[in-house]
Amino acid sequence: MSMLDIILDIGFFAAAIRLAVPLLLGTLSELVAERSGVLNLGIEGMMLAGALAGFATAHVTGSLWLGVLAALILGALIGLLMALLVVILRLDQTVAGLGVTMATTGLVFFSYRLGFGESATPPAITPFSTIPLPLLSDIPYIGPVLFNQYALTYITYLLVPALAFFLFRTPAGLALRTVGENPKAAAGVGIDPIKVRILALMAAGALAGLAGAYLNLAAFGSFTFGIISGRGWICLALVVLGRWKPFACAGAALLFGAVDAFQLRLQTSGSVDLPYQLFLALPYVATLIVVIVNTRFAAAPAALMEPYDPEKR
């Protein structure tokens, strides 16, 4: 199979979308946090916690949707913890975020071992199956790619315009953006920046939890320690590539889903004689290039990474 054959295959596009969805959810999560002025490096840990919460709940209750709910709730709670650290205590966002990721990672591994033990064959659940949408999935080429997906994927499709509408067309969205640009000014017109940032981080946590849960409830069907392995960090770069705008972020996530799908196909096609680990590095190389080209704070919210101190004039 040549590289061109890979790209021209319909299965490739369907796989690209499947791999793009968790990245897109994570990117929307980071977008919400950064629009409120908080760089959320806790995202990697939140995604991992969401993955375990989703898997464990689905495994115990047998309900995949309860798993989704658990991931949303646990993610929001970790978002609240992050808010406590960086919004209320005004800790440095970089190190606090890393701390949240490290602590949740340790706690997730600990809980998984405690709950599921150490076995040669990891416990598994039956993941979501794809639901072809009537009529839409019959459209040639586009149909099977876009409209024969998981329910969570359709929800994600809807989240993009919904978030864009929220951010740019509603008073609450305006408040969120104002707090991210100039919390002082926001406070001047009666918006409480502290409340806005706490809510934004909880929403970001819920979205990150969902991103993690998607990976095992829809994609893999089991939990592994390496299930997130840096996907959260990639979302940090995708927000930059998407210029802090929902639709552009969706485009960025799709591009990276395609990079990932391409890497996987190349690996299995056997047409290139290189160690497969080099292909695994591909998304990270692409991310590095993205940050170099889109120098980070070019279009970033003006108050990103600046703690808000109500006393300071």
Added chain:
Amino acid sequence: MRITLEPRPPSRWREVLMPFAAIAASLVLCGLLIVIAGANPFQAFAIMGEAAFAGKFAITETVARAAPLVLTGLAALVALRTRFWNIGGEGQLLVGAMAAAWLGAREDIPVPLLVPAMLVGAALAGAALAAIPGLLKTRLKVDEVVSTLMLNFIVMYLMMALLSGPWKDPVTGWTDSPDILMDAEFPVFWAGTRLHLGVLVAVIAVIGIGIVLKRTSFGLAMKVVGENPKAAHHAGLDVGRITLFAVLLSGALAGLAGAGEVGGTQFQVIASISPGFGYAGLVVAMLARLSAVGVIPAAVFLAAITTGADEMSRQTGVPFFIADAVQGLSLIAVLVAMTLARYRIRWRPSPKREAAS
């Protein structure tokens, strides 16, 4: 409701006690996890303490385990002095390890030069890798957090490719690098223990960095750049150059940690050569409150938790990952403690629409 942080009068006492309060808090949380896992926390802590400190073997194991943490801790600290977040210690350690393994297996290096070559090569490799985010930041203003994180993953996969490709054992098929030469193995100072040259390198690095930070103009310049880059610029300091030097030094220190693991512990590169030493270095630097000397107790604490948790897990069945949890929790705890040492939290009902600021 309104939450404010009120500055407390400065107190030397609180500043000194704070890291200990943080460690105590994280140990209490750890005890809670042990209870959840169904074991007796006091008994579990006793096992951990014994495994980490009781007897010659336990102590030297803990010290040997602390050596790479001292070096990655110093690496994080040196960069942070100039406000550069080097999250890339992990990748810099890995390239250092690869350089040391490559040099240590070469027959064409004269025997007396083998060990020095490994140390210098590892430091240079770490510095070279750190130069990428360093130059990107100082020349192109590319944020270092993402660039250093990405390089960790890129280097890790390159290492895995090397281990399962050119370095794979042709006979056994094991994905390890070839063993280094016997003469390249680091000398051990106490027979029967693992107190190897890498431990001495770590101690010398602490003294050296301590002197650089406190007694040299470069150390002072780093401090000024970190605390107030604008003032540093006005004072005629080349902020970019000083930052870049600090980053190169940081990378070299992390690279040395990799050399220590190859030369003193594993004698080859294995996939699991670093169980996150680079990331743990950030925790060490924070627990040490960015002081060079403080790095030693901080590193010993984390090392003791790991060696202790290993044994405790074997005896009580509490999952080993409790060590990772404590590491993250102690980082959060020390940050919170640092803030609480300087500020008091006040909750007040908010005056509606205060006369605008």
